[in-house]
Ligand SMILES: Cc1cc2nc3c(=O)[nH]c(=O)nc-3n(C[C@H](O)[C@H](O)[C@H](O)COP(=O)(O)OP(=O)(O)OC[C@H]3O[C@@H](n4cnc5c(N)ncnc54)[C@H](O)[C@@H]3O)c2cc1C
């Protein structure tokens with residue numbers, strides 16, 4: 285079985301978010317980049333499928349050279365091979381088109397993406413890939429079992445969990461639950477050494493035009509001071525919520 | 533040319549977020565000088581839509597679409613886009629609608645922009661404000677492509693009445709799409725209100741000390757008609773199901789009221805709940821960072837404050 289895990293390289297969750305060039309670009313200065321947490325759950329699941337289903341795991345990022353450190357980390361976690369499609373990730377559409385082109389050349393049975401990236405939070409790329417390739421698609425995926433060419437999976441929906449099955453190929457949007465936090469693989473020295481020997485291929489881009497463009501970023505306005513209510517004056521809190529905020 | 537709005541429903545009732553999506557669609561259509569059409573799949577409660585100003589409702593009644601399928605629904609809407617010559621589709625941001633929106637943009641080879649919070653600043657070029665960096669920033673985004681799929685962040689635009697009594701209805705026949713994807717089972721959670729749909733969310737953290745203390749949280753939520761949620765360590769330790777985990781790596785919350793009890797207010801937690809309108813923080817540590825992000829705060833012991841708050845709310 286051939287698995288592709290699409291990796292988004294995102295600012296660490298504690299990063300301070302700032303912008304430069306007249307607020308038109310994200311300021312990467314001093315920012316630590318990590319594997320998008322939703323993708324890391326998916327990657328861990330893929331590594332498990334290597335053993336249980338004799339799978340080969342390829343990780344892929346559309347991005348510039350700076351993303352290679354993140355790809356190396358994926359190799360150390362257990363992916364067999366990495367691919368970087370060499371162009372800036374301009375928007376979800378152009379990223380998904382590049383991935384589609386690659387998937388037409390190399391056939392994958394399972395394409396794992398994250399439910400959403402924590403930088404642009406679109407939740408767009410996996411749906412686009414599935415739509416472009418006309419593959420089955422599930423997002424918010426919290427369980428996945430593969431038997432031969434059949435996949436059984438669950439997705440979190442509003443108010444419950446839906447369990448479905450389909451034939452491969454399948455695109456999933458993974459999240460916590462697919463594997464648990466405690467299952468995440470922390471690369472050891474051996475993994476890191478082995479990662480150096482594994483292939484990291486650089487593939488030229490198709491030069492797809494973006495369909496969206498960030499013109500200007502801004503940050504939410506600073507909050508006004510909190511109104512403190514004494515613990516023995518809760519009637520006041522109820523009154524404020526009822527008559528000032530009008531939310532209850 | 534018209535603006536299409538997908539109106540999600542469940543058990544023959546539209547979701548509240550569908551009325552918000554329709555209000556937004558109406559605002560956009562007015563701005564563009566075109567009509568707004570609602571797309572309804574297997575729901576007959578058309579009367580309730582009138583208040584929000586649609587010009588036309590396109591109704592699909594189909595056994596084949598009785599259960600949600602992103603692929604079948606995406607193809608159905610793609611067909612309507614063709615027949616109506618529509619280039620803009622508005623959706624809410626429930627889990628199903630976001631799932632559908634992304635798939636639909638793939639099927640129609642167009643761009644999808646999610647987490648939109650306002651009407652476009654300008655129509656030509658088409659520029660729209662959305663959240664990014666998990667609510668730590670906004671981006672003014674230009675959508676270059678002609679066809680645009682847009683999902684709006686919950687509770688960002690609001691439900692706006694705009695009555696239209698001369699509402700046209702049209703039944704649409706769609707030809708089904710084959711799919712080998714088959715639903716085996718749906719397990720409903722026991723809790724009555726879901727985080728995605730909730731107006732009010734009551735959330736608790738490690739300050740509660742253990743799972744046995746959640747009864748008062750559930751009672752408070754019940755009293756307010758709220759959904760329950762929790763911080764990440766609480767779900768990691770198995771005190772609460774992981775479906776309740778909210779924050780940057782959990783579920784996003786954009787409710788009208790978010791009540792945080794015994795949660796310190798770490799950056800990853802705040803990121804996911806920041807787009808909630810009003811935040812109340814109950815914490816016994818006056819230095820807890822959450823107070824900086826709160827509208828109202830109570831410095832006190834949750835084990836005293838919560839039972840008393842429940843009592844007072846019930847007595848209301
Ligand atoms: C990659 C990454 C992703 C993360 N994603 C998320 C996420 O999505 N969501 C999330 O929530 N966290 C996330 N975290 C974890 C986050 O950093 C914090 O560790 C977490 O939010 C803390 O949870 P807490 O507030 O419940 O616990 P604590 O930080 O332990 O806070 C407990 C609070 O309870 C108060 N308290 C104690 N006793 C009482 C009492 N009797 N009455 C009232 N108050 C009391 C304390 O004063 C304290 O403020 C993430 C972390 C990382 C590294």
Ligand SMILES: Nc1ncnc2c1ncn2[C@@H]1O[C@H](COP(=O)(O)O)[C@@H](O)[C@H]1O
Nearest residue numbers: 290346373397398400401406407408409
């Ligand atoms: N530049 C990229 N390269 C490879 N995969 C990506 C890239 N951007 C996003 N993805 C994948 O698409 C998922 C959803 O991203 P998004 O649509 O940006 O929320 C991510 O979790 C990744 O799996």
